[in-house]
Amino acid sequence: MVTTEEMKRRIRTFAEQMCSEMEEFSVSAEECWLAAVEDMAAEVGDAVATTLVEGQSAVHAQEGEADCPKCGKRGRYRGTRAREFITRRGPATIHEPEYYCPCCRKAFFPDDASDRR
Numbered sequence: 001m002v003t004t005e006e007m008k009r010r011i012r013t014f015a016e017q018m019c020s021e022m023e024e025f026s027v028s029a030e031e032c033w034l035a036a037v038e039d040m041a042a043e044v045g046d047a048v049a050t051t052l053v054e055g056q057s058a059v060h061a062q063e064g065e066a067d068c069p070k071c072g073k074r075g076r077y078r079g080t081r082a083r084e085f086i087t088r089r090g091p092a093t094i095h096e097p098e099y100y101c102p103c104c105r106k107a108f109f110p111d112d113a114s115d116r117r
Protein backbone atom coordinates (compact mmCIF):
# COMPACT_ATOMS: atom_id res chain seq x y z
CA MET A 1 0.00 0.00 0.00
CA VAL A 2 1.26 3.46 -0.88
CA THR A 3 1.00 5.89 2.00
CA THR A 4 3.31 8.81 2.48
CA GLU A 5 4.51 9.91 5.90
CA GLU A 6 2.19 12.91 5.59
CA MET A 7 -0.81 10.64 4.91
CA LYS A 8 0.10 8.42 7.87
CA ARG A 9 0.32 11.50 10.11
CA ARG A 10 -3.10 12.73 8.92
CA ILE A 11 -4.67 9.27 9.39
CA ARG A 12 -3.25 9.11 12.94
CA THR A 13 -4.64 12.59 13.71
CA PHE A 14 -8.06 11.57 12.32
CA ALA A 15 -8.10 8.32 14.34
CA GLU A 16 -7.04 10.09 17.54
CA GLN A 17 -9.77 12.69 17.03
CA MET A 18 -12.39 9.94 16.51
CA CYS A 19 -11.16 8.16 19.64
CA SER A 20 -11.48 11.29 21.76
CA GLU A 21 -15.02 11.93 20.44
CA MET A 22 -16.24 8.35 20.95
CA GLU A 23 -18.01 7.28 24.05
CA GLU A 24 -16.75 4.20 25.79
CA PHE A 25 -17.70 1.04 23.96
CA SER A 26 -20.40 -0.92 25.69
CA VAL A 27 -20.60 -4.54 24.66
CA SER A 28 -22.59 -7.41 26.05
CA ALA A 29 -20.94 -10.13 28.09
CA GLU A 30 -20.84 -12.48 25.08
CA GLU A 31 -19.12 -9.94 22.85
CA CYS A 32 -15.40 -9.36 22.75
CA TRP A 33 -14.64 -5.69 23.34
CA LEU A 34 -11.57 -5.70 21.10
CA ALA A 35 -13.42 -7.41 18.23
CA ALA A 36 -16.22 -4.81 18.49
CA VAL A 37 -13.70 -1.95 18.24
CA GLU A 38 -11.98 -3.65 15.31
CA ASP A 39 -15.33 -4.13 13.51
CA MET A 40 -16.14 -0.46 13.99
CA ALA A 41 -12.68 0.53 12.74
CA ALA A 42 -13.15 -1.64 9.63
CA GLU A 43 -16.46 0.18 8.92
CA VAL A 44 -14.66 3.54 9.21
CA GLY A 45 -11.96 2.24 6.84
CA ASP A 46 -14.59 1.12 4.32
CA ALA A 47 -16.30 4.53 4.49
CA VAL A 48 -12.97 6.31 3.94
CA ALA A 49 -12.15 4.00 1.00
CA THR A 50 -15.47 4.51 -0.81
CA THR A 51 -15.31 8.28 -0.22
CA LEU A 52 -11.80 8.34 -1.74
CA VAL A 53 -13.00 6.33 -4.75
CA GLU A 54 -15.88 8.77 -5.28
CA GLY A 55 -13.63 11.83 -4.98
CA GLN A 56 -10.91 10.45 -7.25
CA SER A 57 -13.45 9.36 -9.88
CA ALA A 58 -14.71 12.96 -10.10
CA VAL A 59 -11.14 14.23 -10.68
CA HIS A 60 -10.41 11.45 -13.20
CA ALA A 61 -13.66 12.09 -15.14
CA GLN A 62 -12.59 15.56 -16.26
CA GLU A 63 -12.35 16.31 -19.97
CA GLY A 64 -9.72 14.38 -21.87
CA GLU A 65 -9.45 12.50 -25.12
CA ALA A 66 -10.80 9.07 -26.01
CA ASP A 67 -11.25 7.04 -29.16
CA CYS A 68 -14.43 5.16 -30.00
CA PRO A 69 -14.08 1.45 -29.04
CA LYS A 70 -15.97 0.42 -32.20
CA CYS A 71 -14.52 2.52 -35.04
CA GLY A 72 -11.45 4.10 -33.45
CA LYS A 73 -12.42 7.70 -34.30
CA ARG A 74 -11.87 10.42 -31.73
CA GLY A 75 -14.93 10.93 -29.51
CA ARG A 76 -16.41 14.22 -28.30
CA TYR A 77 -16.41 14.79 -24.56
CA ARG A 78 -19.97 15.19 -23.25
CA GLY A 79 -19.41 15.54 -19.52
CA THR A 80 -19.78 12.93 -16.83
CA ARG A 81 -22.35 10.40 -15.72
CA ALA A 82 -22.80 9.20 -12.17
CA ARG A 83 -23.09 5.46 -11.65
CA GLU A 84 -23.40 3.14 -8.69
CA PHE A 85 -20.30 1.00 -8.49
CA ILE A 86 -19.61 -1.86 -6.08
CA THR A 87 -16.05 -1.53 -4.80
CA ARG A 88 -14.33 -4.19 -2.68
CA ARG A 89 -15.16 -1.91 0.28
CA GLY A 90 -18.83 -1.32 -0.51
CA PRO A 91 -21.01 0.68 -2.90
CA ALA A 92 -19.83 4.06 -4.19
CA THR A 93 -21.27 6.62 -6.60
CA ILE A 94 -18.56 7.15 -9.19
CA HIS A 95 -18.31 9.69 -12.01
CA GLU A 96 -17.22 8.58 -15.45
CA PRO A 97 -16.32 10.63 -18.53
CA GLU A 98 -18.84 10.25 -21.35
CA TYR A 99 -17.87 10.64 -25.02
CA TYR A 100 -19.93 10.63 -28.19
CA CYS A 101 -18.85 9.13 -31.49
CA PRO A 102 -20.34 11.09 -34.43
CA CYS A 103 -19.63 8.20 -36.84
CA CYS A 104 -21.36 5.49 -34.78
CA ARG A 105 -23.83 8.05 -33.35
CA LYS A 106 -23.40 6.46 -29.98
CA ALA A 107 -22.16 7.47 -26.55
CA PHE A 108 -19.29 5.52 -25.00
CA PHE A 109 -17.59 5.37 -21.63
CA PRO A 110 -13.87 4.56 -21.84
CA ASP A 111 -13.72 3.56 -18.15
CA ASP A 112 -16.56 1.07 -18.44
CA ALA A 113 -15.05 -2.32 -19.28
CA SER A 114 -18.46 -3.61 -20.42
CA ASP A 115 -18.48 -0.83 -23.08
CA ARG A 116 -15.33 -2.20 -24.80
CA ARG A 117 -16.47 -4.60 -27.47
Ligand SMILES: [Zn+2]
Pocket: 068, 069, 070, 071, 072, 073, 101, 102, 103, 104, 105
Ligand atom coordinates in the same frame (compact mmCIF):
# COMPACT_ATOMS: atom_id res chain seq x y z
ZN1 LIG B 1 -17.39 5.10 -33.52
